[in-house]
Amino acid sequence: MGKEIKESGSIHLRRFFCYIVLIFFAVISLFSFYLLLINATRAHVDIQRGFSLLPGKSFVRNFNNVWNNETILIVHGMVNSLFVSSLTVILSVYFSAMTAYGIHAYDFRFKKVIFDFILLIMTIPTQVSALGFVKLITFMHLKDTFVPLIIPAIAAPACFFFMKQYMESSLPMEIIEAARIDGSSEIHTFNTIIIPLLKPAIAVQAIFGFTSSWNNYFAPSLVLTKAQDKTLPLWIAYIRGADFTKFDMGQLYMMIAFSIFPVIVIYLILSKFIVQGVALGSVKG
Amino acid sequence: MKASKVRKPKHVSYTKWGYIFLIPFFSVYAVFSFIPMISTFYYSFFENFMSGLKMIGPKYVGLDNFVKLFTEGDLLKYTENTLIMWVMGFVPQILVSLLLAAWFTNTRLKLKFTGFFKTVIYMPNLIMASAFAMLFFTLFANNGPVNMMLMNLGLTKESIHFMSSTIGARSLIAMMNFLMWFGNTTILLMAGMMGIDVALFEAAEVDGATPWQIFSGITMPLLRPIMAYVMVTSLIGGLQMFDLPQILTNGQGGPDRTTMTLIMYLNNHLFSKNYGMAGALSVILFVITGALSILVFKVLMRQRES
Numbered sequence: 371m372g373k374e375i376k377e378s379g380s381i382h383l384r385r386f387f388c389y390i391v392l393i394f395f396a397v398i399s400l401f402s403f404y405l406l407l408i409n410a411t412r413a414h415v416d417i418q419r420g421f422s423l424l425p426g427k428s429f430v431r432n433f434n435n436v437w438n439n440e441t442i443l444i445v446h447g448m449v450n451s452l453f454v455s456s457l458t459v460i461l462s463v464y465f466s467a468m469t470a471y472g473i474h475a476y477d478f479r480f481k482k483v484i485f486d487f488i489l490l491i492m493t494i495p496t497q498v499s500a501l502g503f504v505k506l507i508t509f510m511h512l513k514d515t516f517v518p519l520i521i522p523a524i525a526a527p528a529c530f531f532f533m534k535q536y537m538e539s540s541l542p543m544e545i546i547e548a549a550r551i552d553g554s555s556e557i558h559t560f561n562t563i564i565i566p567l568l569k570p571a572i573a574v575q576a577i578f579g580f581t582s583s584w585n586n587y588f589a590p591s592l593v594l595t596k597a598q599d600k601t602l603p604l605w606i607a608y609i610r611g612a613d614f615t616k617f618d619m620g621q622l623y624m625m626i627a628f629s630i631f632p633v634i635v636i637y638l639i640l641s642k643f644i645v646q647g648v649a650l651g652s653v654k655g
Numbered sequence: 656m657k658a659s660k661v662r663k664p665k666h667v668s669y670t671k672w673g674y675i676f677l678i679p680f681f682s683v684y685a686v687f688s689f690i691p692m693i694s695t696f697y698y699s700f701f702e703n704f705m706s707g708l709k710m711i712g713p714k715y716v717g718l719d720n721f722v723k724l725f726t727e728g729d730l731l732k733y734t735e736n737t738l739i740m741w742v743m744g745f746v747p748q749i750l751v752s753l754l755l756a757a758w759f760t761n762t763r764l765k766l767k768f769t770g771f772f773k774t775v776i777y778m779p780n781l782i783m784a785s786a787f788a789m790l791f792f793t794l795f796a797n798n799g800p801v802n803m804m805l806m807n808l809g810l811t812k813e814s815i816h817f818m819s820s821t822i823g824a825r826s827l828i829a830m831m832n833f834l835m836w837f838g839n840t841t842i843l844l845m846a847g848m849m850g851i852d853v854a855l856f857e858a859a860e861v862d863g864a865t866p867w868q869i870f871s872g873i874t875m876p877l878l879r880p881i882m883a884y885v886m887v888t889s890l891i892g893g894l895q896m897f898d899l900p901q902i903l904t905n906g907q908g909g910p911d912r913t914t915m916t917l918i919m920y921l922n923n924h925l926f927s928k929n930y931g932m933a934g935a936l937s938v939i940l941f942v943i944t945g946a947l948s949i950l951v952f953k954v955l956m957r958q959r960e961s
Binding site: 381384385388389391392395396398399400402403405406409417418420421465466468469471472473475476477478481484486488489490491492493494495496497498499500501502503504505506518521522524525530556560581584585587588591592602603606607609610611619622623626629630633634637638641642644645648649 | 669670672673674675676677679680681683684686687688690691692693694695698751754755758763764765766770771772773774775776777778779781782783784785786787789790791792793794798800803804807834837838839842843845846888891894895897898901902905906918921922925930933934937938940941944945947948949951952955956
């Protein structure tokens with residue numbers, strides 16, 4: 371009896387300690403974004419004058435300043451980013467599913483070799499071929515277009531691997547056999563039966579694909595040079611390189627907020643799938 | 656052989672579809688990744704750079720670019736920078752993630768709101784790294800909010816110049832890396848821990864093992880494959896470190912190039928159109944990351960076989 375009480379007391383103490391530590395990490399994860407949110411609502415003079423944990427009254431003014439800025443085209447950059455990321459994600463998800471299905475559903479001679487090859491190239495960074503990539507797109511007259519940022523998404527090894535894992539766990543071959551008996555052609559089966567069955571995996575990969583394209587800085591910096599083509603990360607780099615002393619800090623924080631908050635909003639809506647997805651695509655102990 | 660063909664005629668005729676479904680992936684991979692990679696390697700053997708407005712080369716120079724890279728000393732310095740900043744971010748990341756993952760999966764502790772905490776700590780992973788670096792640059796500026804807060808609290812009299820000292824700049828980058836990745840690592844380690852047979856923990860508890868004994872005696876050894884995976888993929892990611900230091904230091908790698916990473920170095924060669932050196936550097940990066948990729952591959956294969 372006495373021992374039990376002592377034990378339950380110690381577990382309460384441990385639990386309390388755990389919550390303190392967890393709250394600490396939650397706070398440091400959120401703190402910088404909180405300051406961003408606060409400062410995006412404050413006027414330049416207030417930001418210069420001092421630090422505050424409470425929002426100011428200049429949200430609308432800062433928002434309009436960013437919206438109407440004619441040299442730093444953040445809104446235009448957002449539209450470009452949205453365009454590139456949307457097409458990228460459609461291509462990578464569809465064709466990764468197709469590639470995974472090709473290996474999952476059919477037996478052919480080089481199946482194993484091809485699968486191993488894709489797995490092997492999965493972690494090789496794209497930066498090692500950056501030089502050849504720049505040369506190639508210059509040669510193909512694709513510089514200052516979105517094509518070299520979108521088309522390569524068709525070959526996305528990590529997305530492929532996730533799709534393949536998902537198919538192994540939840541795509542029975544009987545469904546494919548049944549479709550064949552019904553006389554459905556292979557492409558038709560893939561588009562109308564398989565793709566809908568992959569919805570959960572597609573949702574997870576759509577989020578990851580979208581954010582990684584939205585956040586991508588290295589590749590667009592090699593491809594896009596004109597102001598009207600720039601995506602958001604390129605504008606962030608531009609702001610960083612500009613003369614800081616002349617900046618309206620309220621507007622500056624609002625520009626950063628434009629790049630960060632759309633993803634946070636999407637994340638908060640879909641966080642359950644995302645956190646599950648991270649675990650799903652991982653190695654088990 | 657013939658008999659099986661007769662019995663399963665359909666099976667054979669579908670084979671070609673396997674190849675057809677692979678065509679888009681491999682044609683795009685060949686054009687946008689494989690050919691660029693080969694041509695990158697090819698350039699590494701040539702002297703080819705811009706001198707003012709004049710293009711020098713391309714002239715075949717054998718391994719001269721590699722010799723130059725290794726003897727100039729910059730490569731070594733930038734490799735060191737990259738690895739130091741990676742370690743500074745990775746060590747706290749793996750320790751905190753192990754701790755949090757152990758707590759989240761502990762059946763006796765039964766913590767509440769774990770979904771909320773996981774959601775919060777994973778969030779920085781999806782943030783645009785360049786915007787995150789820009790945010791840190793403004794927050795940690797000499798007259799930025801963090802310095803104002805420290806002065807208000809009386810923790811410092813004069814503002815701290817975070818970005819003008821090597822340790823300060825490197826710490827900021829390591830801290831951003833930590834914040835962006837510890838949530839992800841926690842979730843990966845949790846998945847690994849939940850794969851461990853609960854009976855093992857129960858048996859240990861019956862035998863009166865302390866939480867630390869359970870953790871070091873059962874959890875850690877069984878977690879080795881996933882720890883290897885996390886570490887190697889993190890190292891591969893660390894070697895690609897670019898957005899954070901590039902934006903934080905405006906591409907200068909300041910102070911005194913002590914935060915200049917390997918990919919920033921590559922990026923500088925690309926923008927100054929020094930193609931020979933960029934090619935040689937890419938080959939070196941390919942060899943290192945290629946070797947590490949084989950390790951990841953082995954872990955994944957072992958997992959799939961079991």
